[in-house]
Amino acid sequence: MVREVTGIRYVTPLREGGSVPGVVEADDLGTYVVKFVGAAQGRKALVAEMIAGELGRRLDLRVPELVRFDFDPVIGLGEPDQEIQDLLKASGGLNLGMDFLPGSLGFDPLVFTVDPAEASRIVWFDALIGNADRSWRNPNMLVWHRDLWLIDHGASLIWHHNWASAQAASAKPYDASDHALSRFSPDPAAVAEELAAKVTDDLLAEVTSLVPDEWLTGEPGFDTPDDVRAAYRELLGARAVDVHERITMAPGRREKQPPPEWLRPWVEGHADGKGSR
Template sequence: MLRDVTGIRYVTPLREGGSVPGVVEADDLGTYVVKFRGAAQGRKALVAEVIAGELGRRLGLRVPELVRFDFDPVIGLGEPDEEIQDLLKASGGLNLGMDFLPGSLGFDPLVFGVEPAEASRIVWFDALIGNVDRSWRNPNLLVWHRSTWLIDHGASLIWHHNWKTARTAAAKAYDASDHALSRFSPQPAAAAAELAPLVTAELLAEVTALVPDEWLADEPGFEAPDDVRRAYAELLAARAADIHERITLAPVSRERQPPPEWLRTWVEGKNA
């Protein structure tokens, strides 16, 4: 089970993403980036966050802790933006929180380096979950304490937006030509040899069980939340078997340049 926390203070909205998550303090004295179910992407974005994030964590990737976040819109009454007020009012109850990483920096592939083995695991993982939102334009990676952390998986599992065509969509190739880590010589086949055997039926059942029933209820074409969970597990198991054979990578056009000395010194100071 994901931990349950309750929001006690709405701090600020994060306007970089289309879903406008917010930084919220909780009753466990922690601070979280909260993804709201009232956002335009709806509850399926939260489902994708849970399944992708918790699967990534169990495969050894660094993903901030996810929590079940109970939110009362009353704590956000001080927010002056009317659109955000509407979002908060539509999101009372159970939402999703992601541990806030203070002092983290947005990943820039021209500044930060990633070892080829780690790049391989992340590219393969993104192909597995069908993540369309990890490009060099919008990496959805953070650098925290000199390590790379994966965030924002709400745009993954894109096939679940139309279950009638899900099997066909999930069988398609994965285009990683503009992936944020494509310049770091990823080898998806090597990552698949390491990680694919770990994606067992038991692991997928464990991960999908973390999704709250209320986010899966009344899904067209399914009788019960457990039926939806099995559909996610079946598609992910099928992709894990051979997705590495269907990943398109861009050729590396030039050598990565080291960051300037001033920036490297500043980053090391921030992450000390």
């Protein structure tokens, strides 16, 4: 199940991403990064976040907790930026929240080290969901408590923007040549059998059932939200079988550069297992 919380205080917008999510406190005393349904990417970005994030969690990857986030634009009336005000006003009702990880650092492949086995699992997962947004330019990963966490999957499942050509689009190769983890010698084929075995129809039915009906209602070409869920299950189930055969990796590795001086004590503590949580 995915919990539902209600926003009680709008804290600040996050301007790094194109969707301009916001940091919002909720009635469970938690703080969340909220992706708004009124953003330019629309509700399909929230669908992708929910399906990809919950699927990743069931594949034992670290994804911050996702919640159904009920948002009343009234709590954001103090926001001075008119464009963000317009976004908040267009996002009343059900949105998607991701647990805020305080003190986390953005992942830099030239600073942090990732175990090849973990890198292999993440590259395979990204290929499964067709994630085009995990390059070294924009890794969409955080380091928190010395662990690697995956965030921002709204650009995945790209084929759901045109269901008429979804089958053909899903069958295309996955280009991982500039993946943020390509320099850590990932071997997605080595983990494919293990991970694909977990992507059963029952698991996909569980994950897609978490998507609220209102984010799926009215999808062109489908009569009901359950019909849309079935389409996601069919594509992801078929893709899991052989997606590892269609992953293009980088031809070589770049030499690792030392971290900047200010970050070196933290990285050295991470490397030898020291440091506080």
